[in-house]
Amino acid sequence: MTMIGIEERTAIREGFARLLADKADEAALRRVMATESGHDAGLWSAIADMGLTALLIDPEHGGVGGSIVDVEAVFEEAGAALLAGPLLSSAVMAATLISASSDGDAKARLLPAIASGQTIASVAVTGDKGLWTLDDIGVSATGSALNGAANYVIAANVADLLLVVAKNGDGVAVYEVDPGAGGVTLEALKGWDSTIRLSRIVFDAAPATRIAGLDGAAVERMLDVARVALAGEQAGACRRIFDITVEYLRTRVQFGRPIGGFQAVKHIAADLLIEVESATSAARAAAQALAAGGKDAPELVSLAAFACADAFHEVAAAAIQLHGGIAFTWEHPAHLYLRRARVDAQLFGASDYHRERYVSALENAA
């Protein structure tokens, strides 16, 4: 559970929102989109200074001892602003994985620099199918050498440290890899959404150090944390593009009145509001359940995963339609939300997969 109180969490969130409004508005985002790295180092420093890279790391290792509840709140703001960069991969995925290890040395060596933002870490999980399941791991470990390929690795292009999930005999283990080492080849993948940068990484007898105490279950738990952070991102993004759209409906006049006065448009907006509110509720409930370690956590994480993905996609797609021609132009932000929604809908498993997993969880609970 978190060491951060409700009021403190609100303060962190509001501070982050101000930071984003100040340094990561749409113009800044478009500048980052145009860079090769997709990463704003100045913004990253500011984020780290706020302690947001340290949320999931315990105080012993330079962190603030927060929980996924805090992360979810922060990611609602990140989503609203379509924040680019390595926050999810480094501060959530890598921090969760290393923190879960029994490897005191690795923790002492790696966590403080991740907490301070000095080290940017990235986690390679899935193989070329992009399923993010233990069945779809494309890297194998032999002794301290890795071979194979990991795909769709988030923000690996700016990472100082790679954590690689690899098959190891019958099981799964996690390895620390220097992205600059020999035998590691990064291919930056061109994506439709340039606010998230993905890479495919090929390992050819790449030197690696195993991090002790991390097995398949630990990887799955890390993925669930990542899913809830992503759900928060989706809920926040979904709400922001909805708000932008409703504001447009209130002000755009056609046929002598705001187009939000036309009943068909009003009704679409009312239906979308249910999706927006449901996404927020689902993301937060999943965070609470995961933090509490309750038996309902698998159910609520799966629910949040597909409900938030679907809601964000539906709202972002409808936003373009409701704006009409103006949103068909590159300069309008609506398509940026649709792009992100399409990527987010695939990360860590698509909705059909999560619906299936949700039913399994319901079965287990029945």
Next chain:
Amino acid sequence: MTMIGIEERTAIREGFARLLADKADEAALRRVMATESGHDAGLWSAIADMGLTALLIDPEHGGVGGSIVDVEAVFEEAGAALLAGPLLSSAVMAATLISASSDGDAKARLLPAIASGQTIASVAVTGDKGLWTLDDIGVSATGSALNGAANYVIAANVADLLLVVAKNGDGVAVYEVDPGAGGVTLEALKGWDSTIRLSRIVFDAAPATRIAGLDGAAVERMLDVARVALAGEQAGACRRIFDITVEYLRTRVQFGRPIGGFQAVKHIAADLLIEVESATSAARAAAQALAAGGKDAPELVSLAAFACADAFHEVAAAAIQLHGGIAFTWEHPAHLYLRRARVDAQLFGASDYHRERYVSALENAA
């Protein structure tokens, strides 16, 4: 192909429409619904007098040598009026099956009376799963005795003649059974839609006569004919309840204007019109393809099966919503269409099955 010309078909259809308006209006339908048999013998005679029971039977056996194209047209009218009774089971299913046999004796003995309407025949196909596939046949033949059960048999309660599809060694064969014979027990099934009567029939060493030359393929061809007739029924019913609804939208005044002037309502109606027109097109195209024996027949029959079922159900369900409270009353006809839509959506296989079959047909064509 049909021996009936376009103009003649139009005349038949229009004559049938007049007959239905005269003798099978809503009040008459409600009277039939309240009877034990669900069958109006007087109406049946009139239908037979028009030659509609003879459509699919060749002139040699007292029929008029029409085709499924004619049947589809007739069933659009039948569907619009929610016609109750054995037209589908006797004049379509039984007539198709016997006509396809190589059994000259059976044809000479049975077809003329089916053509004249004197004999009402019913076809027992599916087992208790209600799948209408050759995997789901619940009756087995040993010599000339049948054992097992057939389910969801249409209008068997008024049938003078049963045709029973049964497993016969490795294959499938069709048997002629007297419903009054020993070893035949009919259980009338209570249904939500009392305009269609279904029975479960148990055979306990029931005496049966095999009709020569009918195998599994013949049964499947008969089912495709029945599906297209049903698609016509759905298309016709869908259009009628849509027309009733649009008329209500034009005349029902709330807030000082016809409710059809409210944009959200208008837009629902516009979307439904696509479904109505698509259902008509699909049913007719399937009939044409089946009559022509073209390679695209399996594809178009499957398409019509799910497109018409879904369209009818969607339009009937929306009709209640668009009418509001009045359609929540028993006295309003809207729920009768929803009831029929729910039954029609299951007969001869549900939409998921037909979508699957449609993709298989597309694969074969690819």
Next chain:
Amino acid sequence: MSSTDIKTEVEAFLTAHWDSEARRPREGATRDWMQKVFEAGWAVASWPREWFGRGLDKDESKIVLSAFRKAKAPGAGQDRTNITAASLMNFASDEDFKREILPQLLTGKVQICLLYSEPGAGSDLAAIRTRAERQGDDYVINGQKVWTSGARTADYGLLLARTDWDVPKHQGISFLVCPMRQPGIDIRPINQITGDSHFNEVFIDNATVPAKNRIGAEGEGWKVLQTALAVERLIMGEGAGERRQGSSKSNVVSLIAIAKEAGKLQDPLIRQKIAQATAYRQLNALNIARAKEEMAQGSSSPIMSLGKLAMSRILHTDAAVMTQILGAASMLDGEAHERAADVNYRTANAYMTSIGGGTDQIQRNIISERVLGLPREVELDRDVPFRTSRAVTG
């Protein structure tokens, strides 16, 4: 009297007369208990002592309510929750009538039905055409009401009737408490598509209502109704979680169990649909829980307005998925086919939520206007004298 004193007194009252373990009065029936609560002034603690209350302020009233809730005892807090009584208290002008009827209402001795909707006034409730004409000390009522539940057992009907036809529709309506047991009132059950007859048509032919039974001034009936409805929405919102959960006991279906029973739980298509249907329900529950939390922290929550529309989708989706699971068996009905009969009922009954009490379309209007602040629907007849509006002229 201090807060502590109130707490002591109400707790002593509860301890003396209510068995909170068994959830029943220590002596007598529930109606005796209600009488005791009423006489002690706890039923409407915020009302003045001369009007059956205790004259408590808001915070003090909360103390009373908490104590009753803790003991799981009914009867307190009716100053808010008994909307009929509150409307009478706040808007009725005749003292004698109030003194006569309020005790009966607050002790649950009389039953009330709603005479609101008419064949021509459904979504557009203000278009009612039932007329109330003043004759001496009475109103003479003529017209037809529909969708009245409990009409047969009700002592009174809350009646919306038109007293002025020459002003716009919202301004000519009066709100009357109409005695139901009189010759001019003919009640006929409505046959629903579910097979039930929960509702009635009420034909009113020269029935009379004493003028003193009017709540609010003549022509002010619409305003009185809106006030009552606003309170009702607030209360419904606050209680939605519990109420839904309560009523959902019989309402919630385990699609998993039905699929298992039908041998289709391993069908991947069915599993996807079960997931989506269950998700709609669970998301709505999570929304309501979050809204209650937000309201407990003092902020208002827009989410409460979404519940009815969301429930409509939940119920229709449940029925659709159950139908798909049952397959051909969904064609059946009756006692011998329990699952089929259940899904048929649900299929039809879902319209009770998507049509009754404001259609989904009206709900979407409300949400988009009140929550999202989008412009109101254009109302062509808003400022037209009712007599000349299309509701009358057709």
Next chain:
Amino acid sequence: MSSTDIKTEVEAFLTAHWDSEARRPREGATRDWMQKVFEAGWAVASWPREWFGRGLDKDESKIVLSAFRKAKAPGAGQDRTNITAASLMNFASDEDFKREILPQLLTGKVQICLLYSEPGAGSDLAAIRTRAERQGDDYVINGQKVWTSGARTADYGLLLARTDWDVPKHQGISFLVCPMRQPGIDIRPINQITGDSHFNEVFIDNATVPAKNRIGAEGEGWKVLQTALAVERLIMGEGAGERRQGSSKSNVVSLIAIAKEAGKLQDPLIRQKIAQATAYRQLNALNIARAKEEMAQGSSSPIMSLGKLAMSRILHTDAAVMTQILGAASMLDGEAHERAADVNYRTANAYMTSIGGGTDQIQRNIISERVLGLPREVELDRDVPFRTSRAVTG
């Protein structure tokens, strides 16, 4: 001249100058052929001889058209299909202008773009605020147009501009043929979300249009436009089958092939979605085929109005199903990821159909009003002088 004579003459003309096997002129380029067709009067056979035609009646015109179609030769039938030319012929008043421009239009020597939409006048096209002010023999134009394709290569723009601000919006618009190559016209490409730039913004700053270039009377521009659009809809309807099929060559995707390639053709969920997406497309094709058959038999068909709305669903559904098939690969883009790039493009480009040329919402208005006869949308500004309407006052 008898029908037989016409047939003989046109067939002789075609045989002499057109190679129907190779589908090209026997001599010269297509533009030479178009010139020949024009000079022979076949381009606009129903127009009078003094106006470049042959003065044929409807049936005779059909003979010409059939012969051209049979030979697969272009250029005939422009009296209906060249809407710009037809509008000019029917509504332009200046003879000199018509004599100057019509031959160029009918021989394809000039290109035309449409200066209709504006930032403030999209769905509500009649709310345009580009102003045309008469100064001597010219109009001086100021304003901004958007969504103009082909602006850079066009010789003329068909311009909707407001000439009178003191009448309701539909009554103050004039329709002008605006020369595009002049200093006051600044063309800037619009960057689309697809990555394309098919459209332009056109900024007009004191550009001039000779008054003789006006089509229809001053203030009658809206009527001229409506006539042109009605013809366009009719022609589009008639040709929808072919055109769709034609353009769909590049448009239609084989979801089956993509699923097979992705190794997901056996996934039952994917199969269901492929079925539904393919069905939408096939049903639309069947609808159009049926409508054409009905129209060939002389009855009008409402179905043609549905095609654009149906196509919008088809395109969005195709993109969604393709995305699902591709899975994680749908996150990619660029030449190295051809399938992903294709589905991304389709995802964005589908809005071209659901927004462009009248949004789905506008299409549903049209269908419900024109086909189903439901009441028109309430138009608050219909009878208000444009100057005082919200389009101007905000």
